[in-house]
Amino acid sequence: MEETYTVDLQGLKELAHKLAENLKGNEVIFLKGDLGAGKTTFVRYLVEALQPEEGTVVRSPTFAVLNEYRTQKGNVYHADLYRVKNFDFTDYVGNGILLIEWADYLKDLKPDLVIEFKVLDENRRKVKIRTAEG
Ligand SMILES: Nc1ncnc2c1ncn2[C@@H]1O[C@H](COP(=O)(O)OP(=O)(O)OP(=O)(O)O)[C@@H](O)[C@H]1O
Ligand SMILES: [Mg+2]
Numbered sequence: 365m366e367e368t369y370t371v372d373l374q375g376l377k378e379l380a381h382k383l384a385e386n387l388k389g390n391e392v393i394f395l396k397g398d399l400g401a402g403k404t405t406f407v408r409y410l411v412e413a414l415q416p417e418e419g420t421v422v423r424s425p426t427f428a429v430l431n432e433y434r435t436q437k438g439n440v441y442h443a444d445l446y447r448v449k450n451f452d453f454t455d456y457v458g459n460g461i462l463l464i465e466w467a468d469y470l471k472d473l474k475p476d477l478v479i480e481f482k483v484l485d486e487n488r489r490k491v492k493i494r495t496a497e498g
Contacts, residue, residue: 366494372487376402379491380409387414389438390458392474394467397481402489403465406479407442410463411435425465430456437461445469 369379395403408422414435422442425431429451430443439460445451446466453473456462467473475496482490 366492369491369493370484371489371491373405376406376489376491377409379493380406381413383493384410384413384437387437387461389461391461391476392457393461393463393477393479394475395463395465395479395481396467398483401481401483402491403479403481404442404444406481406491407440407463410461411440411442414440414461416440 369375371379395406397403404422404424411420411422411433414437416433416435420433422433423431425442425444426446429445429448430441433440433442441456441460441462443451443453443463444465449469451470453462453464457473464470464473464475467475477496478494480492480494482492484490
């Protein structure tokens, strides 16, 4: 299934909150799109919607590769492979919501959801949400 939205920041937040409600807590989600398209911003809203433990701040994991957040729906793992290209996710898959930016070079991991971000203009993004078949 595939759904496309055109959203400003507020719309992106609403989309993230809607998705948060529908997640079971063990999904693998690939986040695609250019630098600055809104992938990390989406994760920030998503984690926020999942009621993280107090003091949680979502930052880009570009340097840490993987950040971990505790929420009411279990752990959220947020990875960014822009620099490293590959990473062993064995310990994370199925143990929380796993969100991966720049997953293009990952060979062995299949996503349950792919979310694609496209910059339309400064404040608007096209967001395509695709669920895996079968
Ligand atoms: N509608 C929108 N959706 C998402 N981000 C938006 C929107 N409008 C403006 N922005 C801004 O665009 C920037 C998106 O940056 P963000 O770090 O989320 O991108 P990214 O896709 O994670 O990039 P990178 O690949 O470098 O990690 C933020 O500064 C955000 O405030
Ligand atoms: Mg990012």
